[in-house]
Amino acid sequence: MPKYDHLTIEPKWQAFWEEKQSFKTPESLSGPKYYVLDMFPYPSGSGLHVGHPEGYTATDIVARYKRANGFNVLHPMGWDAFGLPAEQFAIKTGTHPAITTAQNVANFKRQLKSLGFSYDWEREVNTTDPDYYKWTQWIFLQLYKKGLAYIAEVPVNWCPALGTVLANEEVIDGKSERGDHPVIRQPMSQWVLAITKYADRLIEDLELVDWPAGVKKKQVEWIGRSRGCDIVFSLPGRDETIRVFTTRPDTLFGATYMVLAPEHPLVDLLTPDEHKDAVKAYRDQAARKSDLDRTEKAKDKTGVPIGANAINPATGKEIPIWIADYVLMSYGTGAIMAVPGHDTRDWEFADRFEIPIVEVVSGGDVTKEAYIGDGLIVNSDFLNGLNVADAKEKMINWLEERGTGKAAINYKLRDWLFSRQRYWGEPFPIRFDEEGNHHALPEDQLPLLLPEVEDYSPPQGDDPQPTLNKATDWVNFKEDGKSWRYETNTMPQWAGSCWYYLRYIDPKNGDKAWDLEKEKYWMPVDLYIGGAEHAVLHLLYARFWHKVLYDAGLVSTKEPFTKLVNQGLITAQSYRGKDGYVHADLVDETKPGTFVNRETGEELEAQIEKMAKSKGNVVSPDVIVAQYGADSFRLYEMFMGPLEQSKPWNTQSIEGVRRFLERTWRLVLDTENDNLNAALVDGWGNDQQLIKEAHKTIKGVTGDIEGIRFNTAISKMMVLVNSLTKAKQKPRDIINRLLILLNPFAPHICEELWDRLGHDTPITAETWPTFEEELTKEELIQMVVQVNGKKRDTLEMAADTDKDSALAQAKALDKIAGYLDGAQIIKEIFVPGRLINFVVRK
RNA sequence: GGGGACGUAGCCCAACGGCAGAGGCACACGGCUUAGAACCGUGACAGUGUGGGUUCGAAUCCCACCGUCCCCA
Incomplete structure (x- = not known):
């Protein structure tokens, strides 16, 4: 394997990590910890697009970086798998949503694994798993017992023509999405959670968290x-x-x-x-x-x-x-x-x-x-x-x-309408007696499983009814000689995502939702990364449940998520003709800025937009991983620009980071004969400039990761690789450190090169390199000398030159003396390491 | 309609209020090569959307406008 071949290397190391359980969460509950969390995805049928892994790559870099710095790291992944698309597919085809969900999860998991993320898959959760929703039901009961869940008459979207209740997403401009029939608002008995009782605390405690100001503002305004x-x-x-x-x-x-x-x-x-x-x-x-x-x-x-x-x-x-x-x-x-x-x-x-x-x-x-x-x-x-x-x-x-x-x-915040008239959601752990009074289901009867139904659409008729009313054998039952009836509404999709971060802490606990000692160690989530579209609802609902659990003594922190970062959208060019969008694959650029439909020759309008199937501009990571590799993909997504900013995808630009990896490869290996590069030397080598650069790179990359500035971190590593490429001797001590720095970003190639260099233990077990501050500083610096704010000359001097001495040297310069001659100096400005400015008046 | 983010080279992006350039894409030229690819090297290209203001000094801070994208939906 003389050349860098990602198709061989990446599966090899993924299998290695899995076999060695390299990313298993430490069981120890002592020492520094770091909990880094992604907003878990809804596993849709269309798989990941390149927007998903942006946040996942960012958290993976931080997770790997923190492990190398001696932290016990919790970095899990799971599935927010209740939801409408699987149910609608079930209504159409009769396929049980659990089957569709399992297929979609398998596909998402394959895609995530192909990117080499260091999740602890042993901690995977799935909101539709009865072992999971058992505890969602249990938490609902805690709210119920505290009087925070009550029944109220609230209007639902009732479509008389279809004879069914519709979700908000199924109503467009007052008409049903299917069939375009009128939808009216009809009152129905539904569960409501008393989030308004927590309104003040949900505002006040925003002071405790390090979140983007915009998200805090939105929450405050939403609460109103x-x-x-x-x-x-x-x-x-x-x-x-x-x-x-x-x-x-x-x-x-x-x-x-x-x-x-x-x-x-x-x-x-x-x-x-x-x-x-x-x-x-x-x-x-x-x-x-x-x-x-x-x-x-x-x-x-x-x-x-x-x-x-x-x-x-x-x-x-x-x-x-x-x-x-x-x-x-x-x-x-x-x-x-x-x-x-x-x-x-x-x-x-x-x-x-x-x-x-x-x-x-x-x-x-x-x-x-x-x-x-x-x-x-x-x-x-x-x-x-x-x-x-x-x-x-x-x-x-x-x-x-x-x-x-x-x-x-x-x-402005209303109590949270918590009932849905759908099939694919958590059943309420509630039963009604013969008089119609509601009672909590005994905890030993949890989970209350979703019953089988013949078809998954809500019953049709003259009144709004939940789908589960169809499961008549299940709904009505006898206990102790009395007749009972289960609640037939189900919970909204938000329910499962309100507490999943807690289940990751102790995902297999069969006796409790989580162990209190483990919770105390791992909480709060130190870094939470996800899309800005969840700025209000998910984060507000999760904070509400967390506070209820805090009051019940079940969690130890007032707030669940200490630092929140929203990744920016990855956008892409889309093309529109008079008949709508044309898929990007069918568009030719005949001359710069002119785009035509290859089939019809129609000239198209191009714009940069959020990726969407309907716009024909979605890019799948599968294609990119196959062609360029996961390492190039990860690196490119981080190199595109600042994490929070929205950025246009451009497949051609991946070439740049791919070349960077190939140059890194050639530092270590001879591509002609598969031997180590003959220019490798032991130790640090004797090129002082290169040694300095290495120290600067360690310092810079470390600071950039801490500050979540991955684009500039990569740039700094590129500089070092370029210098090493030019250097006649390639010092191993520098290359080893470079590989550890690069490893969080491009873990497969680093693991391979690390192995080739003869190390016995994997790079994932290595400690983060340190630097000497002295070696990151230049001794001589260029000072700009200005007169009235205009650059007139430059002056080289020792970095630690004091103000008086620097000013004297500047005044002695011929050009500057000319400007100062006969003028009155009003002000002398000295910016250490930067510039000198004389403000003068003639 | 309301809110937010962002406008720097052909493109993606850097730049504690201090010489506009870190890196990358694309482009051009040179080296290597029988030739090309790859690779190595070199270099051309902007005065920071527009107009005001603050400051010794503004891409950076403030105001207004224009444009793009996102959110509320």
Whole structure:
């Protein structure tokens, strides 16, 4: 094997690592530890694309680096395998989702293994495995017992034409994805988790973690905590009242109407007969819209008056009550006081329906648009002359004294709707008695297995029903002479991913979800890498469960993930013609920048986009690994640019890193005859410059890995390899160290060369090299000498030259002296090792 | 519609506020070669999207605009 042949080397070392269990997690629970985690994938039918391994390569580099630095490393992988695609495939073909899932997992695993990742596969988890979801059910019971899981009537996407409940992904613009039938929102009994009880802690504890500022911000905004006031509006001639939440109690005098959500329970009661038809028609119409259509997308506000009034507690006047779909039942109390002068949506509504608009904060022109800003309060009796902030306080006090309102905090975050009407999810460990009361399933009956069904689509009929209702033999059972019924909703896909990082710690424990001692050692996750698309939901849900477990004494840390990094998207050029996307394989570049469809000759528009099957721009790692090898692939993905940044894939550029590996290969081996390179010499050699460069490289690469700057780390190793290529003598002590540095990035070739160099133990067992600080510094440096910020000369001097001496030397330079002659020096700037700048005035 | 990230050479990207260049792709030339490939060597190419501001000094900090991508969906 004279030449670098990845097809031989890579499988050889993968088999070696597997046989030797090189990456088995140490059992020891003492000494420094490092837990480095990937967001585990959903094993789809189409396999990995080159975007997946970007994050996995990054974590693998860190894992291998930390092992070499003496850490006990936990670096696991698993499968988030419940989910819609397998179920939809099952509905179409009748194949059990477990079978599809097993096939997809096998394919993903093959692909991951082909890339040489150092996962401890003994710790693999699969959320669909009963041994795993047993504990997902168990954690649900912990929430249930603490009163954090409750049943509520919540609307589902109900498609009468299909007679089935649809997932959000199956609804597009209010129509079913299949068949394009109308979808309405119909209430159904469902489990809800009380995440809002943790809202404040989910905000506050973000201070404890090292996460991208953008992710923290998104979480805070998602939780949407706002301070304001609950106000009670009384109804003339009735005992009932309407409670609203507002962040602007200062504008109460300007509230000229009220709006209830169409679903609001008081609507039926308050609507007089002559308005009932109009109200019913409007409610039916609103049920067909998603929340998004009702709020964000709505251009024209709609609504109808219900024919009843409420009393504004500030003015004492009656104001009309409307229903309108821009008010959601799920936010606040499902009712608002409308202040058209100072709220944009209220203004648009009032403008359209000719409802009076009253200015109560000065500074704008409320006849033209709502004025949101600060200003002095007007037309508001005892608030007049105050600014907005003071008026808020005074109004809250006034309302509290009169018992018609109080300060309140509201969240945009809703409690977590935890039921799905699907087959392929965790069954709830809940049973109902004959009276319909729910009870926890005894823990010794876990796991509650998914029953077999004949087909996997939800039952069709006149009412929404979960799929498991079809499993009638399973649903109803007798125990101790009583009739029972299992819960037939299943849990959402988020459930399994809320705690998988804990199961990795103790994945085979049959008695407990995890051992507390092991948890204490390994937690928290030190580094968590995954896509930015999980910035809110997955991370928020997992943090919520973690806090519940923390309160129960089951985990030892408040937060699960100490440092979070989002890898950037790997994008690729896609091509679009008048009939849609054309697969990249069918496109020719006839001249630079001109792309044509090879078959039709049509000129195509090229753009760089996220990879997607539908866009025909997906690149599979299988092809790249076969052609260039896993090492080149890993190296290229890291060399493309900063990890967090999105970067365009360009297969041609892999050539560069491949050549780098081939040059590294030739440092060690003679490609003509398979002997070691004759230029190899023992020790460090006698080229002082080269020795210095080696020390600098060790320092630089180490710092770059610590800072997750893999692209510049690779560049530094390329520099060293280029120097070694030029050097007449190739010192083994330098090459050995180079290989250890390169090993986390390109482990197969390093293991092979290490072996060829005659080492008895594998490079994966080696210790990270150290460097001498003294040898990383240059003795002589080039100083730039500027006058008024313009470079006028350079000056070579010892690196440790002090300011006075350096300035004196600079002034003595002929060119500089010319500029200083007859001028007044206002300022002398000395940047050690960099430059000198004289600021002068003539 | 809202939010975020990013605009540096033909392309991907480097550059604690201090001489715009680490590395790579592509390109050109030279060496090696019967020739080509591979390999080795050499070198040409930008003043940092635009306009302001702060500073002795701005690719870097601030403001506005333009463009691209991503997220909310």
